[in-house]
Amino acid sequence: DTEVTQTPKHLVMGMTNKKSLKCEQHMGHRAMYWYKQKAKKPPELMFVYSYEKLSINESVPSRFSPECPNSSLLNLHLHALQPEDSAPYLCASSQGGQPGGQPQHFGDGTRLSIL
Amino acid sequence: AQRVTQPEKLLSVFKGAPVELKCNYSYSGSPELFWYVQYSRQRLQLLLRHISRESIKGFTADLNKGETSFHLKKPFAQEEDSAMYYCALRQGTYKYIFGTGTRLKVLA
Numbered sequence: 001d002t003e004v005t006q007t008p009k010h011l012v013m014g015m016t017n018k019k020s021l022k023c024e025q026h027m028g029h030r031a032m033y034w035y036k037q038k039a040k041k042p043p044e045l046m047f048v049y050s051y052e053k054l055s056i057n058e059s060v061p062s063r064f065s066p067e068c069p070n071s072s073l074l075n076l077h078l079h080a081l082q083p084e085d086s087a088p089y090l091c092a093s094s095q096g097g098q099p100g101g102q103p104q105h106f107g108d109g110t111r112l113s114i115l
Numbered sequence: 116a117q118r119v120t121q122p123e124k125l126l127s128v129f130k131g132a133p134v135e136l137k138c139n140y141s142y143s144g145s146p147e148l149f150w151y152v153q154y155s156r157q158r159l160q161l162l163l164r165h166i167s168r169e170s171i172k173g174f175t176a177d178l179n180k181g182e183t184s185f186h187l188k189k190p191f192a193q194e195e196d197s198a199m200y201y202c203a204l205r206q207g208t209y210k211y212i213f214g215t216g217t218r219l220k221v222l223a
Contacts, residue, residue, distance in 0.1 A: 031209055042201055042213035043159065055209055090159065094209075103149055104211060106159040 006091050006107035014115050015081060021110045023074040023091030031055075032074040033104065034066060035090040043090055049074060050096070081114045088112070117142050119204045121214035128192050129222050136187040136217050138176075138202030147205040148185040150176055151213075154198045162200070163187070172196070192221045 004025045013019050023032065031050045035043035048056035049068040057066075063085075065077040074091060088109040095102045118141040128134055140146055150162040162171055165178040165185060176187045185202060202214040 033209070040199075040216070040218075042216055045210060048209045050209060103161040103164055105161070108158045 004091055004093055004105050004107035006089075006110050008110060009108065010111045010113075012113045012115060013078070013081065015083075017081075018077070018079045020078065021076040021089055021091075021112075023076075023093075023107055024072055025093040025105070026072055027093065027105065028071075028095075029093035029105070030071060030096045031094045032068060033092040033094075034064075034074070034076050035092065037088050037090055037109070039087075047076075078112075081112075083114050086112055086114045117204065117206050117212055119202050119212050119214035121200075121202055121217050123217045124215070125218045125220065127220040127222060130194055131191050134187075134189045134192045134196070134219065134221075136200050136202075136219065138185045138187065138214060140183050140185065140202075140204050142183075142204055142206070146178070146180075146185075148176075148178060149203045149205070149211075150174070150185075150187050151201045151203055152198050153201070159201070192219075194221045194223060197221045 007022045033048050034046040037043045045058050046060045047066040052068045063080045067075040088111050090109045091107040092104040094104045120139045122137055148165045151159050152162045153159045163176050174189045176185050178185050197220050199216050199218050201216045204212045206212050
């Protein structure tokens with residue numbers, strides 16, 4: 001299995017709802033990432049988990065809460081989002097932090113719309 | 116500051132013409148550079164990484180440390196090459212800095 005799988009593909013939620021995005025990989029990768037990608041823009045890094053520990057939080061508002069229950073799974077819990085948070089959210093994974101050009105593998109993304 | 120610059124937002128070429136997508140970087144250490152491609156309605160996927168010096172789908176990219184560049188080239192463009200291309204630099208252990216992207220349109 002060489003894929004990163006994200007669910008759901010689309011999510012529409014109100015500003016008072018609580019929902020979660022899910023990401024799964026079975027490539028044995030030990031680093032997992034959440035990105036936000038606005039239309040026609042590059043991915044913006046949000047969070048990085050390394051060996052199931054939060055390594056990077058790019059000053060993301062607390063209404064986004066990541067969770068890494070195990071090495072294959074990454075969640076992004078959403079609560080009280082704003083309309084400007086509407087965007088595709090991408091998950092990625094990589095083998096780890098070793099030098100040597102370890103690339104990231106991306107999922108298809110979840111298209112999030114906040115009403 | 117570490118930075119990746121892709122000066123062209125849009126590049127249009129005719130089928131069969133050579134293509135060069137520019138990428139310049141600013142990095143104080145030894146850079147690790149990548150090219151990613153995003154076809155319409157598809158996921159972002161790795162095209163090339165400088166360390167492997169390979170050719171994928173006819174594309175090549177050479178790291179030029181003197182000019183701090185990692186330009187992507189293909190001698191003969193094909194219509195299926197039309198996509199968004201991002202140059203990326205790995206900063207530190209886990210942080211990847213993406214350029215703003217270049218949309219390549221290959222015209223019939």
